[in-house]
Amino acid sequence: MAYQNSLAALADPTRRAVFERLADGPQPVGRLARGLPVSRPAVSQHLKVLKEAGLVRDRAEGTRRVYAIDPEGLGALRRYFDQFWDQALAAFAAEAEKDPQPQAGED
Amino acid sequence: MAYQNSLAALADPTRRAVFERLADGPQPVGRLARGLPVSRPAVSQHLKVLKEAGLVRDRAEGTRRVYAIDPEGLGALRRYFDQFWDQALAAFAAEAEKDPQPQAGED
DNA sequence: ACTTACCGTAAGCTATGGCTTATCAAAATT
DNA sequence: AATTTTGATAAGCCATAGCTTACGGTAAGT
Numbered sequence: 001m002a003y004q005n006s007l008a009a010l011a012d013p014t015r016r017a018v019f020e021r022l023a024d025g026p027q028p029v030g031r032l033a034r035g036l037p038v039s040r041p042a043v044s045q046h047l048k049v050l051k052e053a054g055l056v057r058d059r060a061e062g063t064r065r066v067y068a069i070d071p072e073g074l075g076a077l078r079r080y081f082d083q084f085w086d087q088a089l090a091a092f093a094a095e096a097e098k099d100p101q102p103q104a105g106e107d
Numbered sequence: 108m109a110y111q112n113s114l115a116a117l118a119d120p121t122r123r124a125v126f127e128r129l130a131d132g133p134q135p136v137g138r139l140a141r142g143l144p145v146s147r148p149a150v151s152q153h154l155k156v157l158k159e160a161g162l163v164r165d166r167a168e169g170t171r172r173v174y175a176i177d178p179e180g181l182g183a184l185r186r187y188f189d190q191f192w193d194q195a196l197a198a199f200a201a202e203a204e205k206d207p208q209p210q211a212g213e214d
Numbered sequence: 215a216c217t218t219a220c221c222g223t224a225a226g227c228t229a230t231g232g233c234t235t236a237t238c239a240a241a242a243t244t
Numbered sequence: 245a246a247t248t249t250t251g252a253t254a255a256g257c258c259a260t261a262g263c264t265t266a267c268g269g270t271a272a273g274t
Contacts, residue, residue: 004120004123007117007118007123008118010114010118011114011115011117011118012261012262013111014262014263015262016111016114020191022195023191023194023195023198024194024198025198025201025202026198028221029220029221029222030219030220030221038262038263038264039264039265040220040221041221041222041223041263041264041265041266042262042263044221044222044223045222045263046262047222048222048223060271062220062271062272063219063220063271063272064219064220064221065221065222068202069198069199071195071196071199074188074191074192074195075192077188078185078188078189078192081181081184081185081188082185084127084130084181085181085182085185087130088129088130088181089178091130091131091132091133091176092176092178094132095132095175119231121232121233122232135250136251136252137250137251145232145233145234146233146234146235147250147251147252148233148234148235148236148252148253149232149233149234151251151252151253152232152233152252152253153232155252155253167241169241169242169250170240170241170242170249170251171249171250171251172250172251172252
């Protein structure tokens with residue numbers, strides 16, 4: 001039920017970059033920010049959005065906050081597109097059957 | 108190479124609704140707009156964005172424009188998340204191996 | 215105990231995005 | 245040929261989103 005927020009979360013390029021960097025493994029905020037063209041607070045804000053979307057988890061480690069990808073959210077997104085793909089494919093097949101050689105004018 | 112725009116395109120709820128309706132099969136603009144809480148120009152604008160993102164195709168049919176899902180764009184999106192999923196899973200496995208019972212303090 | 219490193223939140227600015235109404239174009243209908 | 249239907253585009257408005265700087269708070273190091 002969460003793919004809506006997930007999609008919105010991954011729409012922003014910077015936020016997507018943050019997320020993609022986490023695919024290499026868990027990382028603290030500072031390290032994430034160091035490789036990006038935005039400030040650390042900006043990264044924090046992005047991480048908050050990603051977390052609320054169920055795409056990342058975080059855990060405290062001393063004074064650091066280590067963020068990692070949440071397989072839950074990513075999985076939901078994958079399922080969404082898979083299901084979508086199947087549905088679209090079925091519609092395609094139905095269309096092709098109804099109209100084998102589309103030439104002109106049918107309603 | 109187009110999943111960036113695709114994600115941005117599907118971030119908006121209304122636009123996503125347009126796209127999801129097309130999963131049932133090709134439809135002209137008017138019919139799409141009739142079931143949505145926005146005006147027809149709004150739907151046209153959304154379709155333009157979806158088209159530029161490679162998510163839909165359109166073809167003229169008399170005075171109507173029939174829009175349909177473009178499997179190309181949808182497939183690219185699916186591949187993106189599949190690849191991402193694999194990468195994240197590998198990172199997870201590596202993490203678990205490096206640190207079987209996480210207790211405290213390692214860098 | 216004091217300082218330093220790390221991080222989240224608040225406030226404020228600016229740009230962008232989505233919506234509406236109005237207008238124009240083309241094909242179908244009469 | 246005049247009207248109607250269908251759709252795209254333009255202009256303009258308003259809300260939201262993302263960024264920055266500034267601040268506060270906690271844990272570690274000295």
